Amino acid sequence: MPTTLRMIVDQVIAPVPGALGRYTQALTTSLIDTAPRGCDVEGVVSSSLPSDYELVLERFPGLSGLYKSSLARRELVAAWQFGLTTSPGGGMIHAPSLFAPLRRHAAAGNDQTVVTVHDLLAWTHPESLTPTTVAWNKAMMKRARKHADAIVVPTHALAERLALVADFGDRVRVIGTAPRLGLKLPRDAADRAARFALPGDYLVTAGSLDPRNGVVDLLEALGRADSPDVPLIVLGPENWGEQHLATVAEEAGIARGRVRALELDDPADLATVLSGATAYVAPSHDEGSGTSLIEAFALGVPVIHSDTPAYVEVAAEAGRAVVVGGGAGYAERLAAAVTAVVDDAELADRLSIAGTDRAQAFTWRDSAERVWQLHADL
Known part of the structure; x- marks a missing residue:
């Protein structure tokens, strides 16, 4: 059986995908294209409309499957914040943000969860966010410190600042970004x-x-x-x-x-x-x-x-x-x-x-x- 990487792709069908949606789109597409032999990528989304599922499959034609949570996005955000659900199961899970099913798992097993931190605004500029967003980010960072196997950040500069917020030891990895997909001068x-x-x-x-x-x-x-x-x-x-x-x-x-x-x-x-x-x-x-x-x-x-x-x-x-x-x-x-x-x-x-x-x-x-x-x- 192939080794499956479960990618949280819910942001591409969010009401406002924004920069995180573009990051999710680009990274997931490239993960599919670069999958090693014997490996594949499965998408993970919240309970959504059939048209949203179709959009995900259209955006990522190389997905091996699509895990559909029984919870809608708002409920899933709250559930994962408090660790109330174990979906989407074990194995390798990669989250393009802190939105991930962070839970206790055996260090020696095949289960692993990696999350991504793009900024620390909840700590440095909380006035730029809503109180709810600030609280959610801080709660998820605490869960990540306890349960994430690795934390991806886009720059070494952010990695240094992250160390002042939470001690992740040697679990931090710097993996940069790139231009959004399709950023080319068109013929017209x-x-x-x-x-x-x-x-x-x-x-x-x-x-x-x-x-x-x-x-x-x-x-x-x-x-x-x-x-x-x-x-x-x-x-x-x-x-x-x-x-x-x-x-x-x-x-x-x-x-x-x-x-x-x-x-x-x-x-x-x-x-x-x-x-x-x-x-x-x-x-x-x-x-x-x-x-x-x-x-x-x-x-x-x-x-x-x-x-x-x-x-x-x-x-x-x-x-x-x-x-x-x-x-x-x-x-x-x-x-x-x-x-x-x-x-x-x-x-x-x-x-x-x-x-x-x-x-x-x-x-x-x-x-x-x-x-x-x-x-x-x-």
């Missing part, structure tokens, strides 16, 4: 660019107005009198709480219409917008993976990023780093970095080439092979 890129009314020169950033994302800092930077008059496209929502992007931009001194938000689900649309950018700016104060940098690198876009440890690790000097610092001056430093890249074509070309080279270090095939090796080692 010109038509898509026209549909989005993309200007000749523009900057791109990503995130909401949540202070930790640094978008507000970037708006303040672009509102300075000595900053280049370049439009900004924000990949994210227009509103965060009661704040509106256009209002915050105007308050920062940016002319109306120079900043706008786009929420893009189609990877081809994202590739179109990113590839045409003068630079991609990642001003976040706190990140765990740096996947957005990898995507910009893959498309040859010059990258300006904060010096948050995960970004510095992922970029490996392929981008222009800006010190966040603990006090004032971050907006000024961002403005200087943006000005340097916008005004210096030679610098922009060097960053583009360095980023393209750096992107080669990140592939989903490599990530999947390392996951298989991790389970083999366990």
Whole structure:
């Protein structure tokens, strides 16, 4: 009989799949493609509509089967939080998040459960999450500390911070991410660019107005009198709480219409917008993976990023780093970095080439092979 790896794929049919859904999609697809001889991948989902099951099987045609829980997603989340169910049985279980059936099992047997931690926002920025989400993350982290055989994190920087939250000893493994599936410049890129009314020169950033994302800092930077008059496209929502992007931009001194938000689900649309950018700016104060940098690198876009440890690790000097610092001056430093890249074509070309080279270090095939090796080692 084949050895089966049970992958929790429930996030791909969640109401809002988001970044975790993209991660689950890409990693599961690559796990199927790289399965060693005698091994296969089975999907695990909560009790859902038949159309959702069909969607999973359509997304992952190489699955050997689909385990369907008797509990709907909300109930399964609560059940696994309190360890009230043993589904989906034993064997090898891999979870792309902390959402996993963590329970006591014999260390010497064939049962093993691996979970993934993408960030520590519940500890570092709990105000960015709902109280329920914070409580759930902390509860699941405690269960992982007791029962997980290994914990996957995307960067060494996050691994170091995780050690301050929970002691996992030598159970932590660093397995990086890669660009989302389908992130390639499409043949109809010109038509898509026209549909989005993309200007000749523009900057791109990503995130909401949540202070930790640094978008507000970037708006303040672009509102300075000595900053280049370049439009900004924000990949994210227009509103965060009661704040509106256009209002915050105007308050920062940016002319109306120079900043706008786009929420893009189609990877081809994202590739179109990113590839045409003068630079991609990642001003976040706190990140765990740096996947957005990898995507910009893959498309040859010059990258300006904060010096948050995960970004510095992922970029490996392929981008222009800006010190966040603990006090004032971050907006000024961002403005200087943006000005340097916008005004210096030679610098922009060097960053583009360095980023393209750096992107080669990140592939989903490599990530999947390392996951298989991790389970083999366990």
